[in-house]
Amino acid sequence: MFERIADLAIRRSRLVLVVAVVAVALMGAVGAGAFGKLKGGGYDDPSSQSSRAGKAIEEKFGGETNLVLLVRAPEGRVDTPEADRNGRALVADLKGEKALDNVVSYWDTRSPDLRSKDGREALVLAHVKGDTTEQEKNAKSLVDEYSGSYEGGLTVRAGGGTGVGVDLSTQVPKDLLLAEAIAVPLTLLLLLVVFGSVVAALLPLVIGTIAIAGTFAELFLLGGVTDVSNSATNLTTALGLGLGIDYALLMISRFREQLATGASVDDAVRHTVRTAGRTVAFSAATVAVALAALLVFPQYFLRSFGYAGVGVVAIAAISTLFVMPALFVVLGHRVNSGRLPWAKKERAADSRTPLWGRLARTVMRRPALTALPVLAVLLLAASPLLGITLGTPDERVLPEDAESRQVSSVLREKFSGNDDSAIHVILDKSVAKAPLESYATELSGLDGVVRVEAGTGTYALGRPAEAGTGNAALSRPDAQRLNVVSDLEPKSDRAQALVEKVRALAPPAGSEPLVGGVDAELVDSKDSIGGQVPVALALVAVTTFVLLFLFTGSVVQPLRALVLNVISLGATLGVMTWIFQDGNLASLLGVTPQPMEASMTVLMFVIAFGLSMDYEVFVTSRIKELHDQGRDNESAVTDGLGHTGRIVTAAACLLAVSFFAFGTAQVSFMQMFGLGSGLAILIDAVAVRGVLVPAAMRLLGRSAWYAPGFLRKFHGRFGLSESGPEPAPVEASPYVRSATKV
The missing domain is CATH 3.30.70.1440 (Multidrug efflux transporter AcrB pore domain)
Known part of the structure; x- marks a missing residue:
């Protein structure tokens, strides 16, 4: 398959580029209308009791x-x-x-x-x-x-x-503008540093532009048939540029490496597509299946990130596989044009990085001694997860000078009960006065309730407070509404417990109450997301295992990758919990400690997992390539990391910059998402790829490539392997001799 892609690029390079230009123009024209199709909100499960209560209030009582x-x-x-x-x-x-x-x-x-x-x-x-x-x-x-x-x-x-x-709709665009003003110049500067030439540094932007334009067009089309959150556009731009850089960096590095060996442009293109192109295809598949897990959640806020994520990954990969080789054919050796003064010519001739090779050699010489301290630090960082609590966004995510947050503070401090956070009970039929009064009286006697407002009067402390002076607007011929006002901190554990008590209280005979309000929405949101998390995790684990097996032919490699990724992501989430929930460093960042926002936590985990697998495939592909050429396990790992270490580090730094820029945001859940995603990328690129992978490979030895006989046959038939003539064996690593003495 990859040979045919390379042949198409070589024979029809200009046609491929013309088609790409036309496609980008069409996608850009269609995608420009996406913002008019997308919606806000989407945090609630539409089938939950609180959502149905809100809909009933909207239809019968004029809304909450x-x-x-x-x-x-x-x-x-x-x-x-x-x-x-x-x-x-x-x-x-x-x-x-x-x-x-x-x-x-x-x-x-x-x-x-x-x-x-x-x-x-x-x-x-x-x-x-x-x-x-x-x-x-x-x-x-x-x-x-x-x-x-x-x-x-x-x-x-x-x-x-x-x-x-x-306040959020005013603050978020300001935060995004500031983040982009920081990230874009830094990214361009880092691209020049990494590639060492102007032409090579500009090529990733081509892939990023195609991916972003295509995904906006996809969102426009989806917005016409289903609900899509406008927040998905933020992921589209960040991930489109990031993956464009990742994939282009891998392809350009391999192409330049081949040119430096004296290969012709055509041969360099074929080898690049057959090796790096295969890696890009599998990398994109692993990222896409991770992001596809978001589609199992009923909240369209999360599903929208799945739509955007899968789309941007697929388009970035397809454009990398077809457009990038065509650009290589047209540019040829001019890919190195505009070489900058600090660029070293010998870097292209041998992409091995001494630092990464020495690190791999040291780790493989003493795998337990080097890996255990890293594991200990990561597990310690993950320990705050033992006390994690989840919530939904409220005014506390805003800076303290935000008007709506100041209003909420006054309501808590100076008013008896908070009508804005009242629990709403909707009875689906007309109820006689006596049983309705009895039900309202029982509700008013629950711990924390200040008063209950009903069509028959106001009730407090388990007895009528203003009987006979009820609000007629709370009664309808076919429904009754009761407002349960408490003095509890909104979204606190006690407020959530009160929701459960209200739902457990027996309603008037023959009626089926719907309980809503902000606290009920939190309870339902946690139940909804928590119920789908095991399904999403199982989907990610199974599909990732299958893809990595098809990629490596081993059943051990997928398990090793999953375990190490879970450890690194656990450390990231633990650090975010330590900061944003437990309040450490909160004053430095200007955030208010509160429960971890459920949707953003799930989103951060899925995106970080997908990007971790991206780098997993980058490293494993080169190790497997050397292993298939006959190298022993230690030599393959040492030389593989020597070849890919700089690529993974550069890609991680470039992508982390984009995410870390969100740390300047004034909205706390944006800070959490940006800092967490950036930290996860760096932990994975340095601690996992640099230390834990070589240590695990050394401890596993030959068993790292184990698969039962029937699965080896299956892989031989269905696994996606490199085709075409193999390149000449790569010169033995200078680190192998020392490593093999162990």
């Missing part, structure tokens, strides 16, 4: 409160004549907004629960209409119009779910 306006009087109290007049005028304007529903305020109800304990502040609660994307748009307009100072001295600040969304 998702916008909270905190109104402060300049002097005195909010119920002075002047404050009352100005407050009523503000509420009247809000009730005239077509994008708002269920506007309720202190000045309408005189409810003490909507006034602060010191009487200086009052609340206006409302529901912003539309789906998640429409809510963000409408809320942005409303917050811009109504936040700020008014004549008469009133000041208004926005909070609630849509208020947080507005």
Whole structure:
């Protein structure tokens, strides 16, 4: 197969490049419309009880409160004549907004629960209409119009779910712009350093451009038939450029190496496609199957990253296999044009790196002595995972000066209960007054509940507080709604336990309650993601094992790769838990300790696992190539790492720079994702590939390539092997003699 690809590039190189240019233009034109198709949100399981409760509230009660306006009087109290007049005028304007529903305020109800304990502040609660994307748009307009100072001295600040969304939608683009402003120049500079020539340094950008344009076109098409998160575009740009660099770096290094041996351009292209091209194909397959595991989750936020990830990997690999060889044919020796002063000509003649060869030799001489300290450090780094807790994003992911976060702080400190985080109970039928009062009374007696609001009245401490003065808006001919307001910290363990208690309480006879609200959404999200994690992990493990077996012909190599990757990823997640959950270094990074965000943790694990397997294939391919040429195991490992060490290090550094740039973000889950992904890449490239792989290979010895007889036959028939004439044997490594004395 790879011989045919090489022949196509050699015979029809210009045609291939013309087709590529036309394809990029078409994909760019289609992909430009992707942003209009993509949506916000997508963190909830649509089949969960809390999601169904939210839908029922939307359809029958005008929607949940998702916008909270905190109104402060300049002097005195909010119920002075002047404050009352100005407050009523503000509420009247809000009730005239077509994008708002269920506007309720202190000045309408005189409810003490909507006034602060010191009487200086009052609340206006409302529901912003539309789906998640429409809510963000409408809320942005409303917050811009109504936040700020008014004549008469009133000041208004926005909070609630849509208020947080507005602040996130404002802050995230700023963070991304800053990250790209840091990452792009550094990446270009590192490309010049790594390749040593201007022409070679520009080639990875060609692959990255094709991958990004193609994936945007894919997202546009998918956005027309299913829900796709707009956050997927961030992964597309980062991963498209990163994989373009990884794959191009491998291909260019092999092509230049062959040219330096005196091979003709055509022969160099054939050998490059047959060896490095095969590695790219298998590497892309392992990354793609890891990212495909995201498709098992019901949250379209996570599924969208699966769509984007699989697409960008596939397009990057295909363009590398077809476009890159055609560019080699057209450029020939000019691939080294624009050589920079610091570039060493002998580097192309022998891609072995003495440092990596010496490191491999040292490790293989004393595998236990060198590997055990590294393992100990990684396991110690992973230990915080024993206490990990998962959550969903709230206002605490924002910087402390964000308006919605300040509003949430005031609600917790100065108001009795938080209506914005109330538990909502929806009964699917009309219920008689007596059983409804009994049910509301029992709910109000649960630990942590401040009050229960129902159509029949308000209840507190297990008895009616304001019976007969209920909110008629909570009753419908075919449904009843109860708001369970607590004084518990939203999303805390006690708040989640209260959700379970509410769900366990027997409802009025014949009714089936749906329990929703932010705490219920957290409980359901954790259950949903946790229930699918074993499926995703099993899918990743099985498909990765099969692919690596087809690649190596060994059943030991896939197991060794999986174990080492799990250890390195455990260390990464442990460090992130130590920082972002336990609070170590939190002040330095400017983040608030809180439970690990469930979706971002899963996303970080899957992406880091896929990229780790990327480098696994890079290293193993060269080791297997030398092993198949007859080298003994120690020689193959030492020389293989000597040849690939610089490539893996350079690729890891280039990709890590892109992720580490997110560490400058003001939104904490973006910081966690960027720092965690970058750290995982460096741990894998240095500790795993540099120390643990050669140590494991030395300890395994010949058994590293073991497979039962029937599987060897299967691999011989179905495994994807190099074809065509073998290259001349590579000169023996200068490190082998010392290594073989062991």
